[in-house]
């Protein structure tokens with residue numbers, strides 16, 4: 247039972263727990279080592295473990311720490327743990343499409359390049375808000391920036407309207423990623439010292455999103471020990487760097503390291519930061535159905551069941567947290583859509599099937615909805631009146647079998663099709679027969695006898711596969727979901743290995 251529990255934790259979560267338990271000094275050293283190697287602290291922990299456990303240690307020696315700024319246009323700095331930051335938890339972003347980017351434009355000659363960056367970010371579907379420093383407005387106007395973003399440009403910390411409307415804390419919190427481009431020497435020093443005497447400073451201090459810095463300055467300013475101290479402090483604090491590049495400066499005859507990275511390089515770095523790495527279902531598409539269906543009898547009455555959608559929604563949330571793109575097809579439920587999933591709301595079984603078919607192809611289909619087996623054979627256009635005679639007879643027609651339809655698809659069948667069998671008696675016998683009959687890969691045999699399971703917060707399910715029955719303890723629905731998702735990720739990995 248304990249082993250099963252441990253299996254629910256994703257690698258990133260495990261790494262976080264490990265890091266949290268370290269003493270401050272070890273944590274500081276790990277942060278510096280990760281920054282020098284351009285890895286997140288989790289990645290660095292994994293690398294250290296891998297090196298330590300490696301049979302041939304000499305072949306896997308530690309990477310020499312890279313001096314900050316020695317790799318032009320390379321991303322450096324410790325990546326904040328995306329999986330553990332509130333900004334990342336707010337919504338599961340994958341890439342730039344739909345991501346909220348807060349761009350801070352600093353007062354440097356390269357500020358004009360940020361106009362191109364805004365255009366390219368928006369082309370890729372990102373929502374861009376811009377904060378301009380006082381100095382930045384000497385180089386580009388808020389008018390031209392606003393024309394490109396199609397929204398307000400934020401310049402003042404004490405702006406009554408902005409405080410009421412957005413405010414610096416909301417600006418900071420609503421961002422999935424903050425980019426500072428150009429990041430001036432002055433800004434780096436202020437950030438390293440935690441100075442918040444203007445809007446940019448306040449936002450940068452308040453944000454919990456990853457921060458990507460694109461420094462741009464004269465080579466002498468860049469190599470100055472004061473700037474390098476700021477850079478080292480910021481990298482240790484978790485900021486990420488793109489550039490600066492080596493090349494010609496705006497000042498005639500000057501060359502060296504200090505040119506701001508090109509907009510396309512900044513874009514690629516932003517994309518990389520927002521694309522979940524190392525998550526077990528990254529790059530996978532998972533379709534989940536959830537909740538009951540309502541089958542209308544007349545405009546005011548319907549056939550339904552007691553499903554709350556809690557289990558299906560928890561599975562959708564767990565799959566999204568594991569990095570998958572999730573399409574949730576939900577029947578009528580009273581719970582909110584989980585964050586980071588594309589939710590499609592339907593009412594009837596026929597609508598649910600159509601939505602699932604539209605959502606395919608997918609790697610995994612988890613049919614957790616309690617789909618009504620029958621619908622009213624005819625649907626009265628007007629409310630059926632209570633007459634003086636005998637009650638009306640309700641003729642039923644069979645609904646489409648969504649699980650069996652998906653499982654028997656000739657083309658485009660998901661590699662793993664999972665169904666639920668809610669049973670009040672002979673649970674395992676019925677679930678085993680259902681798996682074969684429906685053509686599903688796995689069935690979660692759901693014990694709903696005595697009112698348990700449906701609508702409750704805990705669930706008793708057992709995993710029925712071709713190999714047999716695996717008994718799971720009664721668990722909160724979120725843990726059932728995590729356990730299932732961990733098992734699915736492992737199974738997909740095994741399928742991939744077998745195919746190679």
Ligand SMILES: Cc1cc2nc3c(=O)[nH]c(=O)nc-3n(C[C@H](O)[C@H](O)[C@H](O)COP(=O)(O)O)c2cc1C
Pocket residue numbers: 351352353354355356379380381382429430431432433462463464467
């Ligand atoms: C013409 C001119 C160009 C400048 N270019 C840069 C630059 O490329 N990088 C830099 O760090 N500072 C540069 N500065 C200095 C910054 O504008 C100054 O340090 C300012 O306080 C930065 O403020 P901010 O970080 O709030 O934008 C330049 C100043 C002038 C007058």
